[in-house]
Amino acid sequence: MKKRTAFFTDNARKFFIFLTIAIIATVGAVTAINVFKSDDLESAINEYEDQDYLDAIVELNRLSQVSDYERSEKIYYYRCRSLNGLALKLEKKFEDELTSASLEKKGTADFNNSSKKISEKLSDINKKTGGDLALVYSRKKSRIASRGRFYEEFISKYKGSGLIEDLDFEEVQKTERTEPEKLLSSIVNFYTRYPNTNYIAQLARMIFDGLQKENLNVVDKKDQVWNIIISYVGRYPTSPETGKLYISDANNVNMRNSPGTDGKLVGKIARDEILIQLEKSMDTTQIGDRRDYWYRVSTLGGLKGWIFGKFLKPLDISKYKTEEAADKWTIEETFDEWEDSNTPKNWAHIQGSDRSAIGFASRSGKKTAVINSSRAGSAGLFVRHGTTRSFTISSRARLTGGGSLVILAYGMGNGLSFYVKLMPQTVESSGRTVPVKTGEWHTYTLKSEDGRFASLYIDGEMITTRIEASVIQELKQRGVYCLYSPKNEESTGEIEYIKIK
DSSP states (O other), rough: OOOHHHHHHHHHHHHHHHHHHHHEEEHHHHHHHHHHHHHHHHHHHHHHHTHHHHHHHHHHHHTTTTTHHHHHHHHHHHHHHHHHHHHHHHHHHHHHHHHSSSGGGTTTTHHHHHHHHHHHHHHHHHHHHHOEEEEOOOOSEEEHHHHOOOHHHHHHHSSTTTTTTHHHHHHHHHHHHOOGGGGHHHHHHHHHHHHTTHHHHHHHHHHHHHHHHTTTOGGGGHHHHHHHHHHHHHOTSSTGGGGGEEEESSSSEEEEESSTTOOOOOEEEEETTTTEEEOOOOOOOEEEEEEEEEEEEETTTTTTEEGGGGEEEEEOOOOOOOOOOOOSSEEEEEEOEETTTTTTTTOOOTTOOOGGGGEEETTEEEEEEEEEOOOOOEEEEEEEEEOOOSEEEEEEEEEESSSSSEEEEEEEEEEEEEEOOOOOOEEEEEEEEEEEOOSSOEEEEEEESSEEEEEETTTEEEEEEEEEEEEEOOSSSSEEEEEEEEETTOOEEEEEEEEEO
């Protein structure tokens, strides 16, 4: 009996060892598969970033069959963006054929040959990708666009996803290219759905461009158009578009079809009517006691013509207060309160830094935080904040002198941070540089959905994406930094606010 018991005990021990090895092997295999999937997804995203859209879609289609729900959200998202990118790439490739396939040339041999060539190419691509790219006929130049299959699959599977706004904006861009007559409705519908959108700058510029090209009929939507414009210029008062807004400074002002008093009268403008500048005459004209330019303008009702500059004055944005939809920021620092002349309330100086380099300036009744650092030591401000992988951080700032200045940094811990550095005529974030007039006021925004990569927006317009966190040794703690100037760097600048959510 003892031998039999020992036998079972020995076999049980062997079975336990075998089971343990099997579990370890299985866990290792699953881990390896997950890493492999992650690497494959990263590879597909890199293909998208490198504009290898066709290969990206094929790989994303494969991954969608084997990935979990969370990872699939990103897969379906990049699949949509890749298909839209592929459509744009094909338009450039077939530019001549798309002109030949325009409705103006319908019935000609060029039209038939070009239409056939493009359609056959799209059919071949759709078989490889499962997409639905199609030739969209237009009057002067036809277009290539998705019919929306990938988009519909994404929103049906991921209702409420924060990524839908990006895809919806791409739909607006698609409308601008393929169906310009429907653009204004598309813009208004998008803004109604996303009143606090980060794409407000692009929407406003689409409106300005559409009015200038005279392919937007705003008569029936002038109130909605005004809401978009005033929301934009209220958020970005230093934008070039803000300088194009005027009001009539007299009653019954003549609007003419050409610059000059000999131009034909096309309408009368009432006092205080809002006007958008479309053009300005090359030279000034003397009329009575005033020498000024002529301005081609548009009313919000769509009436266009030339008005003498004497009868225009810049729009005072401060008179137009807009109620933004609920947009909760966890930190909304405007630097109104200070512990002392060098320390804003709730902020601390970076350890070992020069406190005297930080101060404030009063402008129009508001305070801005300023820095005037020397090469002798570092300077900067820090506030402890529980940083998350998904975040938006925004500030309005400018560089006033010196070499470089980190106006904001979102510290993720272990020395890693997402940052925006201003240099003369250049902005840098994690080694990526873009030309910007940094001596002027701009709003800089970093957004990240996953803490791995961030996107940089300047005055509401996306400038670059796929920004990675970088190591800045002095920014080790988890939290938010601003006005950071390292040792041996001389820099001056100021910041109006920081907002974080």
